[in-house]
Amino acid sequence: MTDKYMQFANSTLGSKLVGLVGLPRPPVLERYRPDVKAPLIKGSIVLGSAGNGRLLEAVVGVLAAIKANVLAHGEAPDWIGAANQAGLMTGRFVPPARGGKQGERIKALVFDASRINESSQLVALHRFFHDTVRSLDRCGRVIILGRPPESCSTPRQITAQRALEGMTRSLGKEIRRGCTAQLVYVAEGAEGNIESTLRFLLSPRSAYVSAQVVRIAGNATPFPVADWLQPLAGQTALVTGVSRGIGASIAEVLARDGAKVICVDVPQAEAELAAVARKLDGIALPLDVTAADAPQKMVAAAQAQGGIDIIVHNAGITRDKTIANMKQELWDLVINVNLSAQERINDALLAAEAIKRNGRIVCVSSISGIAGNLGQTNYAVSKAGVIGMVNSMSVSPLLRERGITINAVAPGFIETQMTDAIPFTIRTAARLMNSMNQGGQPIDVAETIAWFACPASTGISGNVVRVCGQSLIGA
Incomplete structure (x- = not known):
């Protein structure tokens, strides 16, 4: 089925007309095409964390597996050590100057919020996304990682981790241009189970999924996949x-x-x-x-x-x-x-x-x-x-x-x-x-x-x- 308004709004004439009358111009979403050989994510990923993020090591392992080009935000103190251990080449993200040259377009922003234990620490979200969100490319991806509030040990930690949902849903409405934002709650002990979720949410396969909350439990053994192009082979x-x-x-x-x-x-x-x-x-x-x-x-x-x-x-x-x-x-x-x-x-x-x-x-x-x-x-x-x-x-x-x-x-x-x-x-x-x-x-x-x-x-x-x-x- 086709959306004739979308086709018109993205035509040369249509884009001018919808702009004049103030109508929305739907973005053309990037979707996965098995006939096109391309990396899982086409562009750089900026990784950030609140303090020494508990999930950094697991995230870095996945990013190394997908051969991602990763840049670190200045407030990810454990980044260099984790990247070196995974054999991942890395660099530092430099925020574009306001009013100056845009700089490199970024395809994904990944933020480890698992160390946020009280509301005053939520400022780390502002520092990271304030610096990076302007650089997000069309059809970009935002992923925030946290701990399930229901498994947190203190009322303040529960409060802070639950607050991540508001951040995620608001970002989804702000970033537009076909970009998506997701929150992934990773339970203690479930760090080894994040790969399939990160691969899906970072890729064009998740083109129409946004502002969702995913929970990964910690009571299951990771199951290896031999070929990620055919993960269901033999099933x-x-x-x-x-x-x-x-x-x-x-x-x-x-x-x-x-x-x-x-x-x-x-x-x-x-x-x-x-x-x-x-x-x-x-x-x-x-x-x-x-x-x-x-x-x-x-x-x-x-x-x-x-x-x-x-x-x-x-x-x-x-x-x-x-x-x-x-x-x-x-x-x-x-x-x-x-x-x-x-x-x-x-x-x-x-x-x-x-x-x-x-x-x-x-x-x-x-x-x-x-x-x-x-x-x-x-x-x-x-x-x-x-x-x-x-x-x-x-x-x-x-x-x-x-x-x-x-x-x-x-x-x-x-x-x-x-x-x-x-x-x-x-x-x-x-x-x-x-x-x-x-x-x-x-x-x-x-x-x-x-x-x-x-x-x-x-x-x-x-x-x-x-x-x-x-x-x-x-x-």
């Missing part, structure tokens, strides 16, 4: 709702990353389903997820492949009416497809041990499940329930014992056949109500799911990440 994924749109894109990205994909959709869409599976050298499984025998058929399909490593619950429907005008059958149908079916399928797969150890369960929620939406009580209830399911199952002893993680994506306005049917004026308004001033693409949801599905995403469980370009709705 099997089962994806529901695959015949078109977001589901087709999810299947394509997982297959691109090396997975064998079992593609599931309703029998009515069997022709489209078969076409997607054939294209990906996958397996087509025509199946209504609400059917009484659906869980056991999925168990059988998984066991036929020796078990699955990944299940993505993407199948979903809408049946919109205000609650006063909604018949119960519409309520029941949406709850059953979007929520109850996922519960039954999870129960069956786990009981049969059809999801392998270190497996991944990924669910698709929605911004409607976070903020609600007019005329969508049934849909909002189902998608909020998905979030509840992720929260509750992530602390399940069964999942923890087997090393299985569960997370969810919550898409905002994504350009699909469904949204293309929305009236033009409403559709245009929805596109502009976020920091990117545009709708997302199905691949943005798929890339986020692939990050959750990665074997190295150990310790990432119970997260709900919005793929919405920092939507104003529910912010």
Whole structure:
């Protein structure tokens, strides 16, 4: 699906006209292209910290692995020693003079705030970003690293670490030009699990993800990835709702990353389903997820492949009416497809041990499940329930014992056949109500799911990440 306003606003004539009348000009986002050989991040990274950051060593290790060109801000005292130990070439960041020559454009800013233990120390955020943010290039990346407030030892440390969320969300709205800002809370002992998250958030794969808070737990052993271009090699994924749109894109990205994909959709869409599976050298499984025998058929399909490593619950429907005008059958149908079916399928797969150890369960929620939406009580209830399911199952002893993680994506306005049917004026308004001033693409949801599905995403469980370009709705 295309955004005609975006195309017009970025044309030679259109850019002049929208500037004259004061309309936003949506940036053209950089997205990952597997056919183009390029470094994970094209440009320099400036690294900073509040005092001797506790996460510096782990961060430096990842930056060395991706062969990043790194500059250090003046207030990162441990930087040189950490860089030398990792064999990473480094230099110092020199802030551009006000009103003078701009200097080098920077592609990412990474700040270790894990040493901030009280509110007076938050000034380190001002010093770092005041010096660096003007140098951030188009489609740049900002990552702030901290400790989960719920695991902090003192009330003042909790206060200071929770304050990082306000900084992150405000930066996301200030930096614009396709740039993103994220906060990653890394628990004590989870330092070795940050690589997949940093790779995702620094790369073009996270183009439409901004102002999100990610938690990495400390109770999981890091899982190595042999080839980061195909991190899912040798794995099997089962994806529901695959015949078109977001589901087709999810299947394509997982297959691109090396997975064998079992593609599931309703029998009515069997022709489209078969076409997607054939294209990906996958397996087509025509199946209504609400059917009484659906869980056991999925168990059988998984066991036929020796078990699955990944299940993505993407199948979903809408049946919109205000609650006063909604018949119960519409309520029941949406709850059953979007929520109850996922519960039954999870129960069956786990009981049969059809999801392998270190497996991944990924669910698709929605911004409607976070903020609600007019005329969508049934849909909002189902998608909020998905979030509840992720929260509750992530602390399940069964999942923890087997090393299985569960997370969810919550898409905002994504350009699909469904949204293309929305009236033009409403559709245009929805596109502009976020920091990117545009709708997302199905691949943005798929890339986020692939990050959750990665074997190295150990310790990432119970997260709900919005793929919405920092939507104003529910912010």
